[in-house]
Amino acid sequence: MTINQAIRILDPDTSAEALGEIEYYGGLRGKEKVLVACDEACRIAVEIMRQHLKE
Structure with missing residues (x-):
């Protein structure tokens, strides 16, 4: 996932x-894919915030 996607x-x-796009293209596992995407976006955001705190 890119920063822009997050x-x-x-x-x-x-x-x-x-x-909505993630859920639609995820088909039968759309809701699961939404949760995975949210988790990944949060991990990216936390990593960037931690880097910012170190500066």
């Missing part, structure tokens, strides 16, 4: 659309 998932202005 932003789309976590930004309230774009999250519904981004998560």
Whole structure:
């Protein structure tokens, strides 16, 4: 996942659309794919925030 994808998932202005796309293209496992994507986006965000704190 790219940083831009993580932003789309976590930004309230774009999250519904981004998560809807993930669920749609995930087919029968759409809801599971949404959870995985949210977890990954959160991990990316936390990593960036931790790097920022070190600076």
